[in-house]
Structure formats: structure tokens, C-alpha cells
Amino acid sequence: MADLILHHYPMSPFAEKARLMLGFKGLSWRSVFIPSVMPKPDVVALTGGYRRTPLLQIGADIYCDTALIAEVLEHHRPEPALFPAHLKGLARVVSQWADTSLFWASMAYSLSPKGAAALFASQPPEAAQAFAADRGAMSSGMNRLRPGDAAGAYRSYLRRLAHMLHDQPYLLGEQPCVADFAAYHPLWFTRRMVPAMSGILEATPEVLAWLDRMHTLGHGSAQRLSSTEAIAVAAAATPEPVAGEHFQDDHGIALGSRVTVAAESFGTEPSEGILVAATRTRYTIAREDERAGRVHVHFPRIGYVLKEVRV
The missing domain is CATH 1.20.1050.10 (Glutathione S-transferase Yfyf (Class Pi); Chain A, domain 2)
Incomplete structure (x- = not known):
């Protein structure tokens, strides 16, 4: 599997949440420092607009929000569990x-x-x-x-x-x-x-x-990576396939539609792309960037707003 790449900066509290979850899981990861304030051109190259911290990148897949990042890390390494069954x-x-x-x-x-x-x-x-x-x-x-x-x-x-x-x-x-x-x-x-x-x-x-x-859980094992190198990783990779994932349509917006996804509050800059998945827990949009190539950007449903872009 491709490296786990965390885009973050040291004083970000939500980044500390992600770093500590990586440590809890005993994971190795690549560390990309990003600016704490705008402009963030390398972040936007990957997300298309979303600028909150942190982001988790795996190849050409970009995961936004620590609520979703926790789910991704749980799938990547189920034990020790972040979400115990009971x-x-x-x-x-x-x-x-x-x-x-x-x-x-x-x-x-x-x-x-x-x-x-x-x-x-x-x-x-x-x-x-x-x-x-x-x-x-x-x-x-x-x-x-x-x-x-x-x-x-x-x-x-x-x-x-x-x-x-x-x-x-x-x-x-x-x-x-x-x-x-x-x-x-x-x-x-x-x-x-x-x-x-x-x-x-x-x-x-x-x-x-x-x-x-x-x-004492620590941050796992991190190695530095530049944002330019992280974008090159995305450009050289292909997003993981989403075909076969259950489609939960709560908006009347068909897969293949051009949409925006944005946080409900705080940092509401939208990301625009083609809706390729809408499961019960997340939205996924596909987008093209001249530097990052084709990427899939993933958001949790809770706390985010999906809208169709009408021409």
C-alpha cells in the first residue's frame, strides 16, 4: 500500500489528534508541513479548495477531516481499535x-x-x-x-x-x-x-x-516529505476504485454530476469535482489538477454540505 502522508503543521490541534492516532496504531508515515494560514497552493492543488488541517494522502486519494481520517486508519490497521465493537x-x-x-x-x-x-x-x-x-x-x-x-x-x-x-x-x-x-x-x-x-x-x-x-502514545514513526514531493506522489498514482460502493442518494444528485462539497461551518471553501461516490458515511469527488493529476477527494457526510453545480 502507498505511504500514509499527513499534511499538517506543528501547532494545529486537529493535526495533533491525527498524529496521536498514528502513534496509537504504531504506524509509519510521511510528514508534510503546510502553512497555518492562506495561501496554501499545494493544499488546494490536492483538494480543489478545502484548506482545513490536517489532510491524509494515500497515493492519489485525499482524505479530509479527522473524523474520516480515523476511519481510514482503522481500515488500514484494525488493531488496536479506535472503534471497539461494543x-x-x-x-x-x-x-x-x-x-x-x-x-x-x-x-x-x-x-x-x-x-x-x-x-x-x-x-x-x-x-x-x-x-x-x-x-x-x-x-x-x-x-x-x-x-x-x-x-x-x-x-x-x-x-x-x-x-x-x-x-x-x-x-x-x-x-x-x-x-x-x-x-x-x-x-x-x-x-x-x-x-x-x-x-x-x-x-x-x-x-x-x-x-x-x-x-505517551507518541506519534509513530514519521519522515519528512516536501509538499512538492507529495504532489508528485499523487500525480504518479491512480485513485483507488470506488465502483461497487453502495450509493446513498439523499439529495437527488446522480453519480457523475458536477458538485461542490464544503464544511457546514468554519473553513467553508468548497471543493468542486465529479461525484463518484456517496456512501452512507462519505462523499468522494474526482478532480483534475495540472500538477497533482487525477485525484479523489473524500469527505465525511456529517459536517459537510453537498451541492450540485448547475450550469
């Missing part, structure tokens, strides 16, 4: 909450004026300004928590996690599952990226001990 539904529900409600409370708290100043203290002022402008554009139209409201919500969520960890080492039992990785990364950002804001974690020692356990 916990699949609960693990997914907790993960979705952690990737949304917990994440946004954590970010609004951690990147309050004090936190943002600490995060960019060693960088020139224009770096902080560019980051703020970029994330402002990505969140246009979103209802964002104010720092005070976020702090209250974050404390409540941390107590809930502590209750889950009261008599067991991981959120849903004796072994980590996808719920742990989803809950870990926003707290990792607070603790590791903006330690000036990490005092909020001290009221929940069970959570701190769990963070330490999760940290």
Missing part, C-alpha cells in the same frame, strides 16, 4: 461533541487576548495579525463564544471529562478509543501551545493524569 456508537457521539462543543470552548478560552499574546510572543506582530485575519475569515458567520463564556463552558466540560475518568484510565474504559483522541487535542493545545492559560486544567487532576497517559 462502543462504536458511544465513541462516535462523544467524539463529535469533543470535536465541536469542547473544541470551540477550548479555542475561545485559549486564544483569548492573553492566550493569543502568549502564543505569538516570540513572533513578529504581523504573524499574529495574519493568523487572526485568517481565522476571522474562516469563521465568518459563526457564532463564537466570548472568552468569559468560553471559560465557564470549558470548566464544566473538564469536570465532565473528570467524571468519566473517575474509575477508569480512559474516557470509555480500559483502553483509549477515538473519543479519547477527539477530547485530547483541544486540551493539548491549551496545555502545550499556550501554557499561560493551562491553569484551568489544574482543578481536574484526573484529566491531567489522562493527558499524560495519552501523550
Whole structure:
């Protein structure tokens, strides 16, 4: 099988979720660093528009969103399981909450004026300004928590996690599952990226001990790859066939139609291509790029909007 290539940057919390899942699975992977703010021409060459971090590339197949990346890694190496059979539904529900409600409370708290100043203290002022402008554009139209409201919500969520960890080492039992990785990364950002804001974690020692356990899973074995080399990998490969996958039509949009797929909120730049698969869990579009060649770009259904492009 082709190499696993993760497109990411070090301070991205969702990238940390993916890196730690790779470590949990004991996988080797190629590491491509991408910019934290636009422009991202090499990312867009692969996705056609989607610019959120991280991406997982396998040959000419591009997987967007860590919810889908988790599924792909589970298929690639089933054990140890991210989705234990007896916990699949609960693990997914907790993960979705952690990737949304917990994440946004954590970010609004951690990147309050004090936190943002600490995060960019060693960088020139224009770096902080560019980051703020970029994330402002990505969140246009979103209802964002104010720092005070976020702090209250974050404390409540941390107590809930502590209750889950009261008599067991991981959120849903004796072994980590996808719920742990989803809950870990926003707290990792607070603790590791903006330690000036990490005092909020001290009221929940069970959570701190769990963070330490999760940290020991590591990131697997990574080797650097340039974005130019990653694009060349895509250009030299052929997307995996999708023929025979079950078609679930919820939109009245036929396979073979020109469509866009975009996130429901935050980073809603659409990717455009030909709809080649719409299963019960994902959309797949085929697109052509002058550098990357023919690629298949995959998105989870939940959290994404499919629209037909009408001429």
C-alpha cells in the first residue's frame, strides 16, 4: 500500500489528534508541513479548495477531516481499535461533541487576548495579525463564544471529562478509543501551545493524569516529505476504485454530476469535482489538477454540505 502522508503543521490541534492516532496504531508515515494560514497552493492543488488541517494522502486519494481520517486508519490497521465493537456508537457521539462543543470552548478560552499574546510572543506582530485575519475569515458567520463564556463552558466540560475518568484510565474504559483522541487535542493545545492559560486544567487532576497517559502514545514513526514531493506522489498514482460502493442518494444528485462539497461551518471553501461516490458515511469527488493529476477527494457526510453545480 502507498505511504500514509499527513499534511499538517506543528501547532494545529486537529493535526495533533491525527498524529496521536498514528502513534496509537504504531504506524509509519510521511510528514508534510503546510502553512497555518492562506495561501496554501499545494493544499488546494490536492483538494480543489478545502484548506482545513490536517489532510491524509494515500497515493492519489485525499482524505479530509479527522473524523474520516480515523476511519481510514482503522481500515488500514484494525488493531488496536479506535472503534471497539461494543462502543462504536458511544465513541462516535462523544467524539463529535469533543470535536465541536469542547473544541470551540477550548479555542475561545485559549486564544483569548492573553492566550493569543502568549502564543505569538516570540513572533513578529504581523504573524499574529495574519493568523487572526485568517481565522476571522474562516469563521465568518459563526457564532463564537466570548472568552468569559468560553471559560465557564470549558470548566464544566473538564469536570465532565473528570467524571468519566473517575474509575477508569480512559474516557470509555480500559483502553483509549477515538473519543479519547477527539477530547485530547483541544486540551493539548491549551496545555502545550499556550501554557499561560493551562491553569484551568489544574482543578481536574484526573484529566491531567489522562493527558499524560495519552501523550505517551507518541506519534509513530514519521519522515519528512516536501509538499512538492507529495504532489508528485499523487500525480504518479491512480485513485483507488470506488465502483461497487453502495450509493446513498439523499439529495437527488446522480453519480457523475458536477458538485461542490464544503464544511457546514468554519473553513467553508468548497471543493468542486465529479461525484463518484456517496456512501452512507462519505462523499468522494474526482478532480483534475495540472500538477497533482487525477485525484479523489473524500469527505465525511456529517459536517459537510453537498451541492450540485448547475450550469
